Amino acid sequence: MTRAITVRQTFVLFPLGKKRFALPAEQVSELARQDEPQMFPHTTPLLTGVVLRRNQIVPVADLAPVLVGADAPARKFYLVVNRPGKMGANRAAIPVTGECELSDAEQLPVTGKLPPYVCGLLSLQDEIVEVLDIETLMSTGVRA
Secondary structure, three states: OOOOOOOEEEEEEEEEOOEEEEEEHHHEEEEEEOOOOEOOOOOOOOEEEEEEEOOEEEEEEOOHHHHOOOOOOOOOEEEEEEEEEOOEEEEEEEEEOOOOEEEEEEOEOOOOOOOOOEEEEEEEOOEEEEEEOHHHHHHHOOOO
């Protein structure tokens, strides 16, 4: 009798309104207090401005309208994520509504009809949390 080997990974869980989402921990570099983003004219979907973090200009990508709708509550923190880019890694600041937490869990496959930016699910006590593919999500270019 063979036993299936489960692979547990570490995820950062973050709230947007009443819902929580997850990213693999290796993609997250920091959680920071929200600064006022600098605005400039642009046509990039989801981009709301830029902030200066650790002497680096970091774009602010507000994902809440796509993930939870236009009525998302005020965001309090930035979850700064590393994104692979054509010229090495770059970063993006994602506004979140509350404190984040680390969780070790097994990523389950996507079941049912979920958006293409959901790459897995976490079953945590009485909650199912969607694991996001940040590149797919940011390339959707859709605002709710």
